Amino acid sequence: MEFNKNYLSTYYKHIQTEDNFPEAFLYELFLVGKMTRDKETINEIAEYIEKYGTVEINAAFKTRSKLPEKGDDSEKILNSFISFTLKDPLFPLGKLYAKLGFLQVFVNETLAEKLEEQPEVIQRFEGIEKLIIEIDLQDNILEKFCNIKTIKSLEIEGSYQKLPETIGGLENLEKLELDLEHLQQLPISFFNLKSLKEFSLTLSIKEGKQPFALPNRFHKLTKLVELNFYDAALEDISELLFPENIKELGFYRLKNIKKIPKSIVSLNKLEKLSIFDCADVAELPSEELMLDNLWILRLQKLPQIHCIEDKYLFLPNIRSVRLDENVQISNGNTVFENTELSISNISLLEYVLNHPENFPKLKKLKVTELYDFSSVTVGLEQLKSLESIEVFQLKNSEILWRHLGKCSQLSHIKIVHADVKTLPEDLRNIESLAVLEISDCSNLVLYTNSLPARINDFKIMGIKELVSGKRLIRTERTYLDSVPIQDLKNFFGHFVVSKLLWSITGGEQFSEEDLTQYLPEPEKLKELKSYGTTAHFQDVLKYCT
Known part of the structure; x- marks a missing residue:
């Protein structure tokens, strides 16, 4: 049984049945004795420790420091552990801290002062997995922390000009974040971090600061999958090499950089690439791209x-592209293999709509947060192979919808927070439409005469009005919420549904007339959930058998 601070008495009883009890469990007993408030248990543990423990562990146990009964105050526990370590140099501070569920240590000024007085305590931190340092420590203190082999995540912020070579001995380190504006170079041992998976370097650009030289050895870190540089004046990085397994690469606010490393074009496992606010970058690598897995x-x-x-911009697996609005896109007359695109840039959308011949396999399009369609001259009808369209937060987008019915392969339409006023009449011609989902479009008036005769999923929420016509509409599942319908009798009279969830406003919602009597095929209704007056469905069991 593993130590569990929530079941002290159960754990205490369990270890008493184990081989080598109590000799092999003295520090576990120490924990239980300092956390429990049961006097009998405390006395028993004190006897075990006195009989089988060293003079040092007895001295530590006899201190008046108690641990929180629920073990939920990490700072108090750490301070107590340090006091125990000063009495017992073998006290396994880090391992016991981890047993209580605390794997992270944040080095603040109070803790730093204690450690500077007693630096030998640091070696007992072995067992912690995450270390956060946001103050300047004495060189010997930082060096000793970098000897803790169990650390998997390390964050250092401060005015350090150099890092200790011992940092390269962190054989289990997987994540390293450095925010060091005065750092002059990376230690040579840095590239011994063979377990490193994530690395970010922030240098905080200062006027007149000498450019920082990045060693061209990142490709030696074979497990590195995320690499990000922030706020740095770097020397030329155009020849930098990266490990072939890298998945995320970011260049943010880098000064002086004129070229991005040309090696990025061959990173065929790269999934995310960001180049942001690099004012002097004048070109991107022109070599043939092999970024088949890039999606952001x-x-x-x-x-x-x-x-x-x-x-x-249209790599095989691209899902999201963020681009400056004023950037032009050059047409290379390439036929792209993309089946899915997510667009939040008007230039990208214009390009796709104006060059549909370049996207013969495009089936799914997602468009988000676009507010100015004044430069768009054609709509979605250009994309003949489109099967799914989802839009979120659009304004002045009427041109997109004018001839939507020409997208004859559409099976899924989702419109959320768009100011569209109506959908075209030719929408009724799309026999393949299976899902129509519209929500929070307060200007939309939806005419049922514009809908296909059959829709599997019909979900409408928060529109201006639903206007019922003379066209019979069949659906499997219908969800209507906050949808004003002026002529409910006519709507039900042209509506065949299997599952109906009904919560409407406006129209005749408060009439006492049962509506199910008007269903043309009432026997098809299998499931009904209604929020509102029951009068509409008072005879539902009579008509919907």
Whole structure:
């Protein structure tokens, strides 16, 4: 049984049945004795420790420091552990701290002062997995922390000009974040961190500061999958090499950089690439791209780049592209294999709509947060192979919808927070439409005469009005919420549904007339949930058998 601070008495009884009790469990007994408030248990443990323990562990146990009964105050526990360690140099501070569920140590000024007085205590931190240092420590203190082999995550912030070479001995370190504006170089041992998976370096750009030289050895860190540089004046990085397994690469607010490393074009496992606010970057690598797994691309605040080749923007698995609005996209007459795109840039949308011949396999399109369609001249009807369209937060987007019915392969339409006023009449011609979902479109008036005769899932919420016509509509599942319907009798009279969830406003919602009597095929209704007056469905069991 593992130690569990919530079941002290159960754990105490369990270890008494174990082999080598109590000799092999003295520090576990120490924990139980300092946390429990049961006097009998405390006395028993004191006898075990006195009989089988060293003079030092007895001295530590006899201190008046108690641990919180629920073990939920990490700072108090750590301070108590340090006091125990000063009595017992073998006290396994880090391991016991981890047993209580605390794997992280935050080094504040109070803790730093204690450790500077007693630096030998630091070696007992073995067992912790995450260390956060946001103050300047004496060199010997930082060096000793970098000897703790169990650390998996390390964050250092301060005015350090150098890091100890011992940092390269952190054989289990997986994540390293450095925010060091005065750092002059990375220690040579840095590239011994063979377990490192994530690394970020922030240098805080200062006027007149000498450019920072990055060693061209990152490709030696074979397990590295995330690498990000922030706020740095770097020397030329165009020849930097990266490990072939890298998945995320970011360059943020880098000063002086004119070229991005040309090696990025061959990182075929790269999934996320961000180049943001690099004012002097004037070009992107022109070599053939092998970024087949890239799905997030951010190219923003790059004032020297006025035109980007389309090959960068429509890679095989791209899902999201963030681009400056004023950037032009050059047409390379490439036929792209994309089946799915997510667009939140008007230039990208224009390009796709104006060059549909470049996207013959595009089936799913997602458009988000676009507010100015004044430059768009054609709509979604250009994309003949489109099967799914989802839009979120659009304004002035009427041109997108004018001839939507020409997208004859559409099976899924989702519109959320868009100011669309109506859907075109030719929408009724899309026989393949299976899902129509519209929500929070307060200007939309939806005419049932514009809908296909059959829709599997019909979900409408928060529109201006639903206007019922003479066209019979069949659905499997219908959800209507906050949808004013002026002629409920006519609507039910042209509506065939299997599952109906009904919560409407406006129209005749407070009439006492049962509506199910008007269903043309009432026997098809299998499931009904209604929020509102029961009068509409008082005879539902009579008509919907």
